[in-house]
Each structure stands twice: as C-alpha cells, then as structure tokens.
Amino acid sequence: MSYETIEFAISEGIAVLTLNRPDSLNSFNAQMHSEVRSALKEVKKDASVRCLLLTGNGRGFCAGQDLGDRNVAPGSEAPNLGESIEKNYTPMLRTIRSLEMPVICAVNGVAAGAGANIAFACDIVLAAKSASFIQAFCKIGLIPDCGGTWTLPRLVGPARAMALSLLGDKISAEQAEQWGMIWKSVDNESLKTEAMAMAQHFASQPTKGLALIKRAIQASANNTFDEQLDLERDLQTLAGRTDDYREGVSAFIAKRKPAFKGQ
Ligand code: T3D
Numbered sequence: 001m002s003y004e005t006i007e008f009a010i011s012e013g014i015a016v017l018t019l020n021r022p023d024s025l026n027s028f029n030a031q032m033h034s035e036v037r038s039a040l041k042e043v044k045k046d047a048s049v050r051c052l053l054l055t056g057n058g059r060g061f062c063a064g065q066d067l068g069d070r071n072v073a074p075g076s077e078a079p080n081l082g083e084s085i086e087k088n089y090t091p092m093l094r095t096i097r098s099l100e101m102p103v104i105c106a107v108n109g110v111a112a113g114a115g116a117n118i119a120f121a122c123d124i125v126l127a128a129k130s131a132s133f134i135q136a137f138c139k140i141g142l143i144p145d146c147g148g149t150w151t152l153p154r155l156v157g158p159a160r161a162m163a164l165s166l167l168g169d170k171i172s173a174e175q176a177e178q179w180g181m182i183w184k185s186v187d188n189e190s191l192k193t194e195a196m197a198m199a200q201h202f203a204s205q206p207t208k209g210l211a212l213i214k215r216a217i218q219a220s221a222n223n224t225f226d227e228q229l230d231l232e233r234d235l236q237t238l239a240g241r242t243d244d245y246r247e248g249v250s251a252f253i254a255k256r257k258p259a260f261k262g263q
Pocket residue numbers: 023024025027063064065066067068070081084085110112113114115134136137140142145
C-alpha cells in the first residue's frame with residue numbers, strides 16, 4: 001500500500017513508521033490517522049515483524065491533532081472530540097500498547113499534545129537532545145488524551161504530572177530523561193543510528209518472551225504484588241513453551257550465540 005502522510009517500510013524484521021507532514025510538525029489530519037491505522041494493521045498481521053520503530057520527518061515529531069481540521073467558527077456546531085478520540089486515537093494507542101513486540105519511539109523534535117502522549121505510550125523512548133515534550137492541551141481548553149492522564153502520573157508521579165498538564169510547560173529531552181519520562185536523550189546526529197541499532201537488536205531477540213515481559217510490566221500498574229506473582233507464573237509458563245527459550249538455554253549450555261527466531 002502506498003502512503004502520503006507517512007512513510008512505512010518493513011525490512012529484516014523491523015517496521016519503520018515515519019510521520020510525514022513536516023510542514024505542520026506532523027500533526028494528525030484525517031488522512032494521517034487513516035494511514036497510521038493501516039500501517040499498524042500491516043505490522044500486526046505480518047509475522048516477520050519483530051520490532052516497530054516510530055519517528056517523524058522534519059523538525060517535529062508530532063504536534064498532536066491538526067487544529068486546522070477543527071471548525072470552531074462562531075455559531076458552528078461544537079465538534080465531537082470524543083468521537084475523534086474513539087475513532088482515531090484510542091485504537092492507535094491500544095494497538096501500540098498491545099503489539100506483541102517492542103515499540104521504540106525516536107522523538108526527533110517537539111512532541112506536543114497527542115504527539116507527546118503517543119511517544120509515552122511506546123515501550124522505549126529515545127529523544128534527540130533538541131526534542132521537547134509539551135502537554136499542550138491546557139492551552140486550548142482540552143485535557144491530556146492518548147492515555148496521558150494515566151501514563152504521566154505513573155512515569156513522573158502525581159505532582160509533576162499535574163503541573164505538566166495544568167501549565168503546559170515545555171520539557172527538554174534531557175529533563176525528560178532525568179525525570180524518567182523517557183529512556184534516553186541522545187545527540188541529534190545519533191538519534192537515527194541509535195534507534196535503528198536498538199531495533200536491529202530487538203529483531204534478533206526472543207520476540208515472544210519480550211512480548212510477555214511487556215505484558216507483565218504493563219499489568220503491574222493495576223496489580224497487587226500477589227497478583228503480579230501469579231501473573232509471572234502464568235506468563236513464565238508460556239515463555240517456557242517457546243522455541244526461543246529452548247534455543248536460549250541450548251546456546252548457553254553449548255557456549256554459542258543463540259539464533260532466536262521470534263517463535
Ligand atoms: O481534536 C481532536 O481530535 C481531539 C484530540 C486532540 C489531541 C491533541 O493533540 S490536542 C493538542 C493539539 N496540539 C497543540 O495544541 C499544539 C499546537 N502547536 C504548538 O503549540 C506549537 O506549534 C509547538 C509548541 C508544537 C511548536 O512551536 P514552534 O514555534 O516550534 O512551531 P510553530 O511555528 O508553532 O509551528 C510550525 C508550523 O506547524 C506552523 O505552520 P506555519 O505557520 O509554518 O504554516 C504551525 O501552524 C503548524 N502547526 C503546529 N502544530 C500544529 C500545526 N498546525 C496544525 N495543527 C497543529 N497541532
């Protein structure tokens with residue numbers, strides 16, 4: 001399938017999805033929503049994919065919803081934003097969180113509004129030093145969406161989550177790293193290389209095991225310690241049945257490099 005508002009390619013186990021509306025800092029219009037949906041469907045159904053890398057073209061990662069797409073002229077009917085969330089954002093966020101592979105977000109520039117919270121929903125966030133994160137919603141009378149009111153307090157604690165959401169301050173990539181909002185900030189020139197190297201690493205790892213790790217860490221947010229112990233038992237049972245577990249142990253015993261197949 002060919003795309004206009006995104007670039008999308010699958011190669012050697014890695015799917016790279018690049019938001020591509022640089023003139024509006026990769027904000028989401030209806031076409032981009034639809035194209036991202038299709039690309040994520042391709043990722044889900046292609047059994048060869050073992051890692052998804054999400055990034056953006058130009059000087060921004062994503063400035064959230066394209067505000068030019070909203071009719072707010074005096075006297076016009078209020079747009080139903082809940083409908084837009086339900087149709088566009090919620091399925092995207094659910095897919096990213098539930099994909100059975102690591103999802104890396106390489107934040108190449110400003111991530112504002114939904115753009116910031118899409119990044120925070122990914123499994124590992126690398127950001128260029130020049131990138132920044134803004135909960136821009138409060139500046140236009142909205143609330144953080146894309147799971148931001150759930151993710152932020154868990155990443156940075158309620159005090160910082162509240163202030164970030166109420167003030168809409170710009171947080172630099174380095175500050176975001178110090179606060180534990182993201183994994184790492186890297187030099188602008190190294191972002192692509194580091195992100196690809198990480199994606200290549202994941203594409204050679206035991207994908208099913210990594211997916212189970214992702215599931216366990218996500219579930220811990222709502223589980224008691226005892227519930228989590230039970231979940232770990234159940235997920236370890238599944239992990240122990242994978243071909244890659246056999247391969248990992250055999251390779252260790254034979255003192256050779258494992259050749260994981262993602263099965
Ligand atoms: O509606 C629904 O479906 C509900 C869901 C909502 C989810 C949301 O994401 S709501 C939040 C929407 N996003 C924002 O409020 C952020 C708006 N953008 C900004 O505040 C600033 O652009 C930034 C802080 C992100 C970056 O500032 P700066 O000074 O580096 O760049 P700029 O000059 O403001 O933007 C560059 C261009 O991108 C500019 O266009 P121009 O003048 O060169 O033709 C600007 O209009 C455009 N742009 C940036 N963000 C958006 C946008 N165009 C449309 N929609 C945007 N969100």
